[in-house]
Amino acid sequence: MIVFSLGLIIGYDHLQIKLLAILVLNQFLSSFILYLRSNVSGIQLFTTDSLLSVLDRSLMIIMNGILLWSGLFEKNYRIEWFVYTQTLSYSITALVILIVVLYHSGRIRIRINTKDFLSILRQSYPFAILILLMSFFNRVDSVMIERILHDGKEQAGIYAQSYRVLDAFSQFAVLFAGLLLPMFSKMLKTGENITELIKLSSSLLLGIGLAVAAAGFLFNREIINLMYHSVDQDSPMIFSILMSGFVFIAVSYIYGTLLTANKSLKQLNILAAITVILNISLNLILIPHFYAKGAAIASLSSQSFYAISQVITAKKILNLKEDYGYVFRLLIYAVLVCATGWMYHRFFNWIPAILLFSVTAVLLSVVTGVIRPREILRIFREENE
Numbered sequence: 001m002i003v004f005s006l007g008l009i010i011g012y013d014h015l016q017i018k019l020l021a022i023l024v025l026n027q028f029l030s031s032f033i034l035y036l037r038s039n040v041s042g043i044q045l046f047t048t049d050s051l052l053s054v055l056d057r058s059l060m061i062i063m064n065g066i067l068l069w070s071g072l073f074e075k076n077y078r079i080e081w082f083v084y085t086q087t088l089s090y091s092i093t094a095l096v097i098l099i100v101v102l103y104h105s106g107r108i109r110i111r112i113n114t115k116d117f118l119s120i121l122r123q124s125y126p127f128a129i130l131i132l133l134m135s136f137f138n139r140v141d142s143v144m145i146e147r148i149l150h151d152g153k154e155q156a157g158i159y160a161q162s163y164r165v166l167d168a169f170s171q172f173a174v175l176f177a178g179l180l181l182p183m184f185s186k187m188l189k190t191g192e193n194i195t196e197l198i199k200l201s202s203s204l205l206l207g208i209g210l211a212v213a214a215a216g217f218l219f220n221r222e223i224i225n226l227m228y229h230s231v232d233q234d235s236p237m238i239f240s241i242l243m244s245g246f247v248f249i250a251v252s253y254i255y256g257t258l259l260t261a262n263k264s265l266k267q268l269n270i271l272a273a274i275t276v277i278l279n280i281s282l283n284l285i286l287i288p289h290f291y292a293k294g295a296a297i298a299s300l301s302s303q304s305f306y307a308i309s310q311v312i313t314a315k316k317i318l319n320l321k322e323d324y325g326y327v328f329r330l331l332i333y334a335v336l337v338c339a340t341g342w343m344y345h346r347f348f349n350w351i352p353a354i355l356l357f358s359v360t361a362v363l364l365s366v367v368t369g370v371i372r373p374r375e376i377l378r379i380f381r382e383e384n385e
Contacts, residue, residue: 002132010147022083029090030056034178036097041182043104052097053175059089126265133272137279137302141295144283149291158232159292161224162239163299169212169246173205173253180254184261194318198258199326205250207370210334211361215354216243218341222350234293241296248300248307255310259317267313275306333368337361 007020033056041049063085068077102108145159146152180201187194216223220236220243228235259268279302286294314320340360344353365371 010143019080019083022087026083026086026090029087029094033090033094033097036094036101037178038182039101039105040097041178044182045104046179048100049178050175052093052100053178055096056089056093057171059092060085063089126269127260130260130265130269130272133269133276137272137276137306140276140280141283141299144280145287145292145295148284148287155292158235159238159295161228161231161235162242162296165216165223165227165239166242166246166249169243170249172208173246173250176201176205177253177257180257181261184258188261194258195320195323198254198320199323201254202251203326203365203371205254206247206330207333207361207365209247209250210330211337211358211365212246213244214334214338214341214361215357216240216246218338218345218357219350219354222354232292234291238293238296241293241300245300245303248303251307252303252310255307255314258314259310262314262318264313264317267317268310271306271309271313274309275302278302278305329369333364333370336364336368340364 003020003024004017007017012020037049037052040052064082067073067081067085142156142159142163146156149155180197183197184194186192187197217240220240224231224235224239256268259265279298282298282301283295286298288294290297315322337360341357344357344360347353348356366373
């Protein structure tokens with residue numbers, strides 16, 4: 001109801017409303033997949049869950065690859081095809097995961113109990129509100145660009161060129177959070193020390209996040225020119241700004257997942273609501289003056305506020321102690337990664353440079369102690385036991 005109401009208020013035409021209806025179905029299927037996967041990860045089948053988590057994306061790549069490059073279709077690729085293949089991919093994935101769940105759970109009986117139903121709704125609505133608020137400040141940028149500017153569609157396209165890369169990298173953090181949630185929940189329930197798991201997850205995601213942000217900043221022009229035939233003069237800078245936000249997205253998925261596992265939904269919703277207000281306000285101020293670049297600045301500012309506020313809230317609620325040694329190692333790693341990336345970019349062609357940079361980033365993460373392979377193996381071995 002909210003989605004269709006907003007679509008009508010914005011002024012979508014018949015075709016846009018039709019696509020919106022299918023996307024609403026896809027959103028339902030996506031949520032249903034997450035629900036089914038929660039049963040798989042909840043019984044600690046992490047390998048199975050990891051494989052199932054990429055099934056829908058793999059099917060999308062195969063289907064759209066055939067439509068784009070097989071030569072079997074004479075017509076030009078249409079955006080509707082992308083939406084239809086998404087629906088089909090989600091449907092197949094949901095069916096496969098349902099079969100896996102049924103295999104491990106045995107027979108499922110469907111019962112309608114109004115009392116239980118209302119109880120579940122009461123327990124679930126804080127999660128639903130949180131997802132809705134997060135969707136607003138993650139996705140409202142493109143809509144505001146399109147509606148505020150006279151060349152809004154063009155500027156929204158320029159913004160989307162970079163944002164879709166950030167969104168793709170963010171899926172790694174999403175998948176990681178899916179693994180962390182049952183682990184955090186179990187440890188909080190049993191009263192185990194969660195410090196080591198926080199440190200481990202922070203090391204992995206921030207190690208990757210800092211390297212991705214540095215690569216996005218240093219190789220911005222080369223990456224954008226490689227991906228697109230038509231590039232605006234502001235595109236490289238927009239790409240740099242947005243990719244810098246991946247660091248804060250990584251932090252947010254760690255501490256947001258921790259707060260979710262602790263059922264601190266009230267605090268998360270308050271922070272998310274403030275972030276929505278901040279994001280919309282910054283977009284209203286910056287977009288008219290800086291166009292798509294203004295939306296990128298608003299996005300980075302909002303993500304940084306949301307991540308930092310989650311860290312502060314988690315430390316306050318759970319009495320987490322600061323490990324200054326780890327923070328120092330992380331800073332050393334960040335400086336070394338940026339310095340070596342700049343050197344490679346300056347003295348090598350960009351493709352060998354970014355390959356060397358990727359290898360160096362991994363080595364530096366181990367050398368500085370940001371990532372400890374033995375510790376990673378130990379914790380995951382204990383969780384699987």
